[in-house]
Amino acid sequence: MLYTLYEAGYYASTPLRSATRLVRDFWGSPLNPAKDTDLARRIFAGADLAANLTRRYGRPAWGIDHVEIDGQPVRVRPTEVWSSPWVKLTHFARDMADMRRAGRRALEPAVLIVAPLSGHYATLLRGTVQAFLQDHEVFISEWSNARDVSILDGRFDMDDYIDHVRQMLQQMGPRPHVVAVCQPGPAVLAAAALMSEDEDPSRPATMTFMGSPIDARLSPTVTNKLAEEKPFAWFASNMIYTVPPPYPGVGRRVYPGFVQLYGFISMNVEKHQEAHRRYLLQLMEGDGDSAEKHLEFYDEYLSVLDLTEEFYLQTVDVVFQRYLLPKGELTHRGRPVRPEAIHDVGLLTVEGEHDDISGVGQTQAAHALCSGLPAALKEDYVQPHVGHYGVFNGRRFREEIYPRVRAFIARGEMGFDSQELAA
Structure with missing residues (x-):
């Protein structure tokens, strides 16, 4: 109503x-x-x-038609390379002739940026994309507005989300790199664990988590406390509504x-x-x-999208109330998710000192969960003087955070240091 x-x-x-x-x-x-x-x-x-x-306010345009690389303008064209009713995988293709003029002739690492599915469009990461375009082939998940997806296309829940992350990585070929910004962290970690256990050739070479609620019990914020204080039934009764006409998703139950x-x-x-x-x-x-x-x-x-009822409520339940991933109880279609099975994927966690959405420690929790990784494949960084948004956008992201992420991905692209791994 x-x-x-x-x-x-x-x-x-x-x-x-x-x-x-x-x-x-x-x-x-x-x-x-x-x-x-x-x-x-x-x-x-x-x-x-x-x-x-x-x-x-509708879906904003990316507005990225070029990027400056080594002082040279390089034309950029966003191109859809794969899609489902729930997501579009967009590749920001850089003009190869411009790349050669900028002195870049070799293929650069492919990076999948998994955008949050938490109310805003992927364009919220415009600054993130622009930074990564300087040194990488950039792909990003553009999640659909649930009100625009027909009920004939079925449900979309946490299991489907994990499947979509895995499918997008597979579209990118062998050993891409993945960056999870905020909300996708638990799902990306679950997908990496399943792919590692299956020895999937498209499992990521590195995974970077930025301000992600891997373990929301640590340093709880106002958002975390709200999820804890309200019973699950309150969210189901007060936050879910039915999409009215004339939207394509008329009749679908959503979190608007x-x-x-x-x-x-x-x-x-x-x-x-x-x-x-x-x-x-x-x-x-x-x-x-x-x-x-x-x-x-x-x-x-002010540009926002709707989430499906099942995805929103499962996120509240699994991530913010029962903490199934850090407690080792998360399953995917009945199969246990085992982060300890990850053995050859570099892990970088990035947090903001003043993050009021995902408190310091929530993202770092990934290191303890990935106990099968040697120390040489792990790195943690807390950026001083930034809040949640500053972890993936703004001056300090461009000048202090991104260079660390770039260096870590470069190490992963080279296979890390064999002597360090042996140690």
Whole structure:
């Protein structure tokens, strides 16, 4: 019922939204001789803010058409290389002629970035992709919005998620590298364990976990405590709704993205209010550059997707309430998941000192679980002065975290040091 009311509210506000757009376009038009007056800027700013607050935010574009490598621009083309109803595997193909001009002639390591399936689109990792494109063939998982998947395509749960991670790795050929950003950590570790036990030729050469809840019992955050304090039945009763028409997934039970977004905003209401107040002042003062940065952030932040009922509830149950992976009790389609079976996959964990989503220690827990790995294949790093987002985006990620990840992947590509492994 809530989903239907949400949609009804959106369509009911259409006349207001249309009116604010007309006002904004009139006072912002270069043909309006009063455009640059103080009054015009004030009216334009108010109308623009109202239009942005009431509009629908869809899947953002990647906006990556080139990357700079060794001072040379290299053209980039996102290409779909594999898909299912639930995910699209995108390869950011770099132009080979440009690569040769940049002095890169040999094949570079293939890296699968597993994006979170936790409410936002994969484009949240735009900065992550741009960094990795400097030295790697980059692939990323673009998860589908559950409301756009027909109920005829069936369920999608944690087992399906693990299967999809494994299938994407297999599409990339022998021994690719995998980077799990936040939420996918447990599923990626499970997939690596199953592939290692099966001696799958496409098992990763290295796996990097960034701010992942491998063991959510450690350094619990507000998010972790909420999952612990509420009984499982509360999540099933209060967080799940039915997709209404006209969406392709009509009738599917989902955890709506707008519900999660409301939860995120309610945790920092004053911060968001202040950000929009600054945006209004910037428009009134004619500070277009600062206003554009605000829009870029909120275009991404307010773009959300729905999760299937079964995937969301299993994540709450398995990862945040019963902690099955760190307790050695996780199974995949009835088969035990054994991280200790991983014996030749490099393991790097990265955490942020001020992470308020996955506390310090939650990602490091992967090292104890992967007891079959020699110390030479393990590395841990805690980045000072960053929160959750800073683990995979921003200046410190580019300048301090990414170089460590790049070096670790390079070691894995070379097979690590044989003397260290023997020791």
